[in-house]
Amino acid sequence: MIFPTVPAFRMASDSPVRVERTESVLTLTIDRPGRLNALDVPSFRRLRLELEAAALDRSLRCVLLTGAGTAFCAGGDVAVMEEHRAQGTLDRLFHELTGEQELSVRTIMNMPKPVVAALPGVAAGGGLSLALACDWRIASEAALLVPAFPQLGAVPDGGLTYLLPHYLGTGGAQELLFQNARLSAESARSLGLVHEICPPAGLAARALERARQLSEGPTQEYGNLKQLMLSAFSQSLDSQMVLERRFAVEAA
Structure with missing residues (x-):
């Protein structure tokens, strides 16, 4: 059965996650470009719910996760963190935020179908965790992979201390995290953290093409x-x- 390219769900125009279906591929776009697609608790929850729905939909054969504008996802919304820090409720925020993030990462990794990540730009902190949880990563030449946690004085979350050692070995993960390295697309490709690189203008088309190929498998x-x-x-x-x-x- 062939499905047209239409929004999969009716959602408010200000939703933090845009949902589109192309045949048996579902594209989830984190849509907060003004904040480099950084996520607060409500937006992470929306992403998690869309991922869970995609996992249960047997008519879907591949999921494509990307970000609007020039970023994939800059992790947690630092502006919201600062608001909670001033109010003395940062610990409560972190508990809720990391809880939603953990559920999202688990859903991606346990989803019984491939998940492709298209990285138009920065994937930092929790955004890097989301990208590494996916099964196939395509980066634009402008992409940047950044752990980000050390510069914030924070502990990595979202499974990053699980994923990086398995991709890079313990030594490689230590080097990346302790130095808060900023990996270009080429550097990430050489380490096996990215599978493909393409020009920024061609990223969306290439990612959808790859997702369609996987959906036919x-x-x-x-x-x-x-x-x-x-x-x-x-x-x-x-x-x-x-x-x-x-x-x-x-x-x-």
Whole structure:
């Protein structure tokens, strides 16, 4: 069945997440360009709800996550953090904000279909966690990957201390975090944090093309592959091979 390119849900024009469907691909665009798509609690909650809905929709075969304007996501909204700091409620904000972020990251990583991240610009802090949770990352030549937490005097969250060591090894993650490195698209590509790079003007089209290609593939097997790669972080070799055999039998 072919679906036209139309908004998937009726949402207010000021929604922090724009939702569009193209055939069996759902595009979620974090739409707060004036704040470099930084997220507060309500906007993170909206993103999490849209991700959960996409995970449950069997007619969708791939999700594309991106940001409006010149940024992917600058993490948590620092302006909101400063307001709560002045009010003495920063700890409460962090509890709610990181809770929504954790649910979003888990949903992406456990989603039984591929999730593509298109990075038009900066992916910082929690935004970097969201990007690394995705299965395929395409960056524009202007993209910048920044942990950001050290300069804020904060502890990494959103699974960043889980994801970076597995992509880079402990030493590589330490180097990136302790130095608060700012990785260009080319540097990120050389480290395996980005799969493709393209000119900024071609990012949206290239990301949608990749998402469409993945949507035409074996969705169930992609979901099983995601589970296998995720379980490999914590399983023994024997347990991992048992899980591989189970999925192989199911796919036969």
